[in-house]
Amino acid sequence: MGNIFEKHLPDQTIVGVDLGGTNVRAGLIENGILINKSHYKLPQNENDKNIVLNIIYKAIEDVFTSKVTAIGIGVPGLVDRKTGAIFGIQNIKSFDYIPLKDLIENRFLVPVSIDNDANCFALGEKIFGLGQKFENLVGLAIGTGMGAGIINRGQLISDSNCGSGEFGEIPYLDGVLEDYCSGKFFKNKIALSGEELLEKAKLGDKEALDIFNQYGYHLGKAIKIILLTIDPEAIIIGGSVSKSVNYFYDAMMAEVHRFVYPKTAQKITIEVSELKDGALFGAASLVAKTKALILN
Amino acid sequence: MIVKALGDFHNILSVYLSTDRMEMFYFINNRTEAIEQGTMLVICSSLEFLIHNCAHHIAKNTPSNTENISIIIDQVWNELYPNLIDLLATEVQQKTGVSTIVNHDALCRLNGERLLGGYPLVQNMVDLNMGYQIRLGLLLNNQYQKSLPGFNIGGVSYLDSIYEDYCSIGSFLRQYGLEYKNILQKASKKEKLSLALLSHYGTHLGELIKTLIFIYDPEVILISGPITKASEYFSASLHKTLRTFRYPHIIQRITIKEKSEEQNIHWGGALLTLQSS
Numbered sequence: 202m203g204n205i206f207e208k209h210l211p212d213q214t215i216v217g218v219d220l221g222g223t224n225v226r227a228g229l230i231e232n233g234i235l236i237n238k239s240h241y242k243l244p245q246n247e248n249d250k251n252i253v254l255n256i257i258y259k260a261i262e263d264v265f266t267s268k269v270t271a272i273g274i275g276v277p278g279l280v281d282r283k284t285g286a287i288f289g290i291q292n293i294k295s296f297d298y299i300p301l302k303d304l305i306e307n308r309f310l311v312p313v314s315i316d317n318d319a320n321c322f323a324l325g326e327k328i329f330g331l332g333q334k335f336e337n338l339v340g341l342a343i344g345t346g347m348g349a350g351i352i353n354r355g356q357l358i359s360d361s362n363c364g365s366g367e368f369g370e371i372p373y374l375d376g377v378l379e380d381y382c383s384g385k386f387f388k389n390k391i392a393l394s395g396e397e398l399l400e401k402a403k404l405g406d407k408e409a410l411d412i413f414n415q416y417g418y419h420l421g422k423a424i425k426i427i428l429l430t431i432d433p434e435a436i437i438i439g440g441s442v443s444k445s446v447n448y449f450y451d452a453m454m455a456e457v458h459r460f461v462y463p464k465t466a467q468k469i470t471i472e473v474s475e476l477k478d479g480a481l482f483g484a485a486s487l488v489a490k491t492k493a494l495i496l497n
Numbered sequence: 498m499i500v501k502a503l504g505d506f507h508n509i510l511s512v513y514l515s516t517d518r519m520e521m522f523y524f525i526n527n528r529t530e531a532i533e534q535g536t537m538l539v540i541c542s543s544l545e546f547l548i549h550n551c552a553h554h555i556a557k558n559t560p561s562n563t564e565n566i567s568i569i570i571d572q573v574w575n576e577l578y579p580n581l582i583d584l585l586a587t588e589v590q591q592k593t594g595v596s597t598i599v600n601h602d603a604l605c606r607l608n609g610e611r612l613l614g615g616y617p618l619v620q621n622m623v624d625l626n627m628g629y630q631i632r633l634g635l636l637l638n639n640q641y642q643k644s645l646p647g648f649n650i651g652g653v654s655y656l657d658s659i660y661e662d663y664c665s666i667g668s669f670l671r672q673y674g675l676e677y678k679n680i681l682q683k684a685s686k687k688e689k690l691s692l693a694l695l696s697h698y699g700t701h702l703g704e705l706i707k708t709l710i711f712i713y714d715p716e717v718i719l720i721s722g723p724i725t726k727a728s729e730y731f732s733a734s735l736h737k738t739l740r741t742f743r744y745p746h747i748i749q750r751i752t753i754k755e756k757s758e759e760q761n762i763h764w765g766g767a768l769l770t771l772q773s774s
Contacts, residue, residue, distance in 0.1 A: 279744060289744050298746065353637050360621055360714035362747050367711040370743065372704065373654060422654065429649045430712050461652065 214268040216261055217485030219318065220276045222292030222345070225257050228481035229264040233329075235478055239263035243293065250295040258308060265309060272305060272313045273487035275321035275480060277346070280363040285315055291346065314487035317363040318342065318480065323350025324357045325483025326437045330476045335435040339366065339427055340474075344395075344440040347383040347423070351431060368423055378426070381419035384442055387412065399445045410448065417449030421456025428457075428465055439474035446473045504771040508564040510595070511763040512555055513602070515571045519551070521558055522763045529763060532558055544578040548588050556592040566590075566597040567766035569605045572632045598770050602626070602762060603634030604641050609765025610719050610757050611636065622717040623709060624757075625650075627702075627724035629667045631660060635713070650709060655701075660708070663701040666723050669694065677723070684730050692730055699731030703738025710747060717752045728755040 219226040223245070229237040239260045247253055261272065278290035285302025305313045316324075323340025326332035332340065332352065340350045349366035351358045358365045369379030379385060384395045390412050391398065401409035424436060438446065453471075460466035476482060509524040510532075521532040551568075559566065566589060575581050582599045590597040607624040616622060624634030631651030635642040642648065651661035662668055666677040673694060683691035706718060720728070732755060742748045 279747070281746070288746055351637075353642070354640060356638050358621065358637050358714075361716050361750065362714050362744070364710070364714040364744070364747060365621075365712060367714075370711045371653065371708050372656075426653050429652045432648070 213270050214266065215485045215488050216264055216269055216272045217481040217483070218257070218261060218272065218274040219321075219480035219484055220257065220274060221318070222277050222290075225260045226481060227260040227264050228478060228485070229266065229269070230482070230485045231268075235481060237264045238478075238481070245292065246294065248295050250299060253293055253295060254299075254304065257305075261305070261309065269309070269311055271311050271488040272309060273321070273484040273489075274301070274305070274313065274315045275318035275484040275487075276301070276315060277318050280315050280317060282359065282361055282363060285313070287315065312488070315363075316357070316484075316487050317348065317350070318483075319348030319366060320350035320357055320363055321483030321487060322439050322474075322479060323352055323366075323437075323483075324486045325476060325479050326439070326474060327352045327355070327357075328486045328489060329482050330474060330479065331437050331472050332435065335433075335470070337431075337433045338435040338437060339431055339433045341368075341424075341427070341436055341438045342440040343383055343420075343438060343442040345384045347379045349427070351433070368426060371426060373419075373422070378419075378423050382416070382423045386416055386419065390415075395442045395445060399448070402445065402448045413445060413448035414452040417452025417454075418456050420449065421453040421459075424453065424457050424469075424471070425460050428460055428462075428469060432465065433469070435470040435472065437472050437474055439476070439479060443473045504768065506764075506767055506771070508560075508562050509767045509770060510555075510559055510563045510566045511569070511767050512551075512566065513569045513762060513766075514551060514574065515602070516573055519554065520763075521555075522760075523560060523563075524763075524767055529760060532560075544581065544584070547574070547578065548581070548585050551585060552588040552592050555589050559593045559595065563593070563595050565767075565770045566593065566595050567605075567763075567770040568597060568599040569602050569762060569766045570599060572601045572603055572626075573630065575601060596770075598773055600766055600769055601634070601643070603632050604643065605765035605769065606721055606757060606762045607634035607636055607719070607765065608641065608768055609761030609763070610721075610754070611717075611765075612768060613761050613764055614719070614754065614757070616717050616752075619716045621713065621715040622719070623713055623715045624719045624721055625706070625709065627665060627720060627722040629665055631665050631705075636715075637713070650705065650712070653708060655704065655708075660701075660705050664698070664705045668698075668701075677727075681727050684727065695727050695730035696734045698724075698727075699734030700738050702731060703735045706735070706739060706753065707742055710742070710751065714747070715751070717754065719754045719757055721757045725756045 214231045217228045225241050227239045228235050241256050241260050276287050280287050286298050286300045288298045290296040302313045302315050319342040322342045326340045332338045336355045338352045347369035351366045371378050387398050398409050458466050506524040506527045511522045513520040522529040586597045586599045603624050620639045622636040626632045633648040669675050669677045680691045
């Protein structure tokens with residue numbers, strides 16, 4: 202993989218951490234190659250933040266070596282960019298304004314960069330994935346929730362709370378876009394996960410196919426909002442729901458082509474992420490981004 | 498003095514072409530002098546006529562020692578005529594022989610407010626211009642953004658329609674059959690219905706700003722345009738709505754400025770002229 206690590210950091214070894222609401226994964230990346238991984242489940246509704254912190258430490262320790270020069274972490278929530286404190290973390294209520302950057306730096310004695318997971322996804326796509334050929338793109342991460350990262354003129358937006366691109370939170374119908382454009386839609390409609398519904402669609406189940414069509418219509422609405430407010434060259438869709446793209450693509454594009462500015466709709470490139478272990482590379486790219494800026 | 502620190506504002510002609518009038522200011526020794534204000538323009542039936550009319554009027558009023566011309570156009574003109582910026586700059590430059598740049602009003606207001614309003618170090622800022630339409634000026638990663646139709650937050654879905662139908666000044670006519678200027682006039686006389694309508698407006702504006710924060714996460718939001726004349730009537734309900742934002746940490750730190758200095762748009766445009774020369 203030709204990438205920014207080889208270009209700017211030929212001798213660097215970085216740990217990328219993907220902190221999810223239910224799992225934490227860490228990966229050791231050397232010269233752009235993922236050479237070791239760890240994975241732990243997180244306890245749900247745990248009130249003791251130290252229990253969760255110790256699991257994150259353990260995930261990093263499993264892959265950490267003396268050659269590691271930096272750690273990048275993606276979190277499912279917001280980050281005070283000035284202090285590195287995290288807040289609004291989904292499913293980890295005990296993590297309210299935790300100084301995670303300081304805690305990890307003090308423990309592992311290497312620089313730590315933290316950002317929202319959707320921002321990491323977008324940056325990972327820009328550096329390693331399909332986004333390499335675009336200067337302005339939106340990385341749309343769709344799983345149990347929906348978030349996005351915005352790359353503007355080749356750079357991730359350095360917003361103060363890592364909170365830009367939260368399209369899932371925008372009011373829509375009787376709720377918010379996330380209710381209709383993430384895995385929540387399938388749960389609410391038919392009480393199945395996206396993966397379960399995909400299996401039924403593969404067997405030709407009419408109800409499953411119809412629900413994916415409805416989903417595509419709503420996702421098309423969300424994409425139209427992205428076109429209105431960001432006007433990117435490309436939107437790259439990732440996350441677990443993107444695996445079902447063949448079943449909602451036509452309905453999604455039909456709605457996108459009803460956009461009020463037809464030329465914009467014709468121009469936009471919409472692709473599905475091909476990155477394997479994209480979350481880990483995305484988190485690691487936070488560090489690559491910082492170093493690359495310094496070197497440039 | 499901050500203005501002096503920004504550059505030498507001397508012999509710069511600033512022209513603001515809004516949808517119904519043209520304003521002209523002349524910068525001498527880092528202060529402005531009005532040349533002409535409120536010149537009514539004929540509603541232009543074509544791009545050629547608009548350019549010819551404006552260029553002729555500007556050339557006629559350009560002082561002989563002018564070194565730079567900054568033309569600020571209402572974004573609506575650019576939506577009607579996407580080539581207007583380039584064509585107008587060329588025509589005025591040919592007619593006057595003076596270096597000319599043309600920019601959107603939102604961009605100039607954002608630039609002026611950022612530097613003269615006390616936010617020179619801000620990296621991400623939004624100018625939310627509330628008129629008959631809703632337009633955005635955007636500073637992202639310390640760079641001014643130019644894109645059409647991008648940043649059309651008024652077109653984002655809201656309730657049974659879009660934000661523009663609830664938050665532009667035209668929304669009063671659409672929602673209640675009442676003109677904004679009449680509501681404003683009656684509110685100043687403490688008429689209860691008008692006060693209630695403007696207070697209710699603040700709730701919708703608060704929801705729009707929440708959406709804005711979810712999309713751009715800016716450090717500063719500047720509210721500008723005709724609606725700011727009513728800010729004293731909607732400010733309380735606006736802030737009450739913002740206090741329900743899902744992330745209190747963000748609301749506590751963000752700066753929301755409900756009024757802008759009208760002349761800052763000229764300073765912003767003139768500064769862009771200096772920055773480009």
